[in-house]
Amino acid sequence: MPTLTPGERHDSVLTFLERRKSVPLSLFRGPGPDAPTLRRLIGIAARVPDHGRLEPWRFIIYRPDDGARIGEALAELALERNPQMREDELDRERKRLSRAPVAVGVVSTAADHERIPVWEQFLSAGAAAMNLVTAATACGFAVNWVTGWYSDDAEARAILGLSPDERMAGVVHIGNHDAAVPDRPRPDVDALISDYAGPATP
Structure with missing residues (x-):
């Protein structure tokens, strides 16, 4: 694959990134990607900064049938965790991984390393998730990245196919939609920027 030419501009890519937005899962329909x-x-998702070339992530593909089974198990576990859950809340758990034609779990496999901190490896998994979101959106799909309570629950992670030492960086839902999605308010960029003013005061 040819590399980018130094100094080569891609203004259409910048415009695309400025317009990208998530699609509510309630609007998803088929088909998903073949x-x-x-x-x-997923190959594009894996093309991210990766200090030490550790590849500290992997990808799990969940189809609707998988999502239905997983959803039932998550609903049962959620009810164990909170017996006061309402039926509509349980129904949301049942549908958690079956609202899109395809859901991709971006799994962080970060582990202790003599030179590379775990938090850097977590960031690499997050970058992989964002690459997947961006690439799928560029293909014209409806996309939504969700990270739920299951990422912090060992039993829930096991239901999703993760080992005890792994974490779910996010589940990227991919499908199609018909309705126009209005943009949401975005941050004031100027309020986020400052020039370096010397060491911070403790």
Whole structure:
């Protein structure tokens, strides 16, 4: 694959990134990406900063049938955790991974390393999730990145296919939609920027 030419501009890419937005899961419908497209998207997802080339992430593909089974198990576990849950809340758990034609779990496999801190590895998994979001959106799909309570619950992670030492950086839902999605208010960029003013005061 050819590399980018130094100094080469891609203004259309900048415009695309300025317009990207998530699609509410309630608007999702089929179809999702076919197998070759999904493989290409995941290849792009893996093309991220990765200090030490540790590849501290992996990807799990959840189809609707998988999502239905997982949803039932998550609903049962959620009810154990909170017996006061309402039926509509349990129904939301049942549908958690089956609202899109395809959901991709971006799993952080970060581990202790003599030179590379775990938090850097977590960031790499987050970058992989964002690459997947961006690439799928560029293909015209509806996309939404969700990280739920299951990432911090060992039993829930096991239901999702994760080992005890792994964490779910996020589940990226991919499908299609018909309705226009209005943009939401965005941050005031100027309020986020400052020039370096010397060491911080303790």
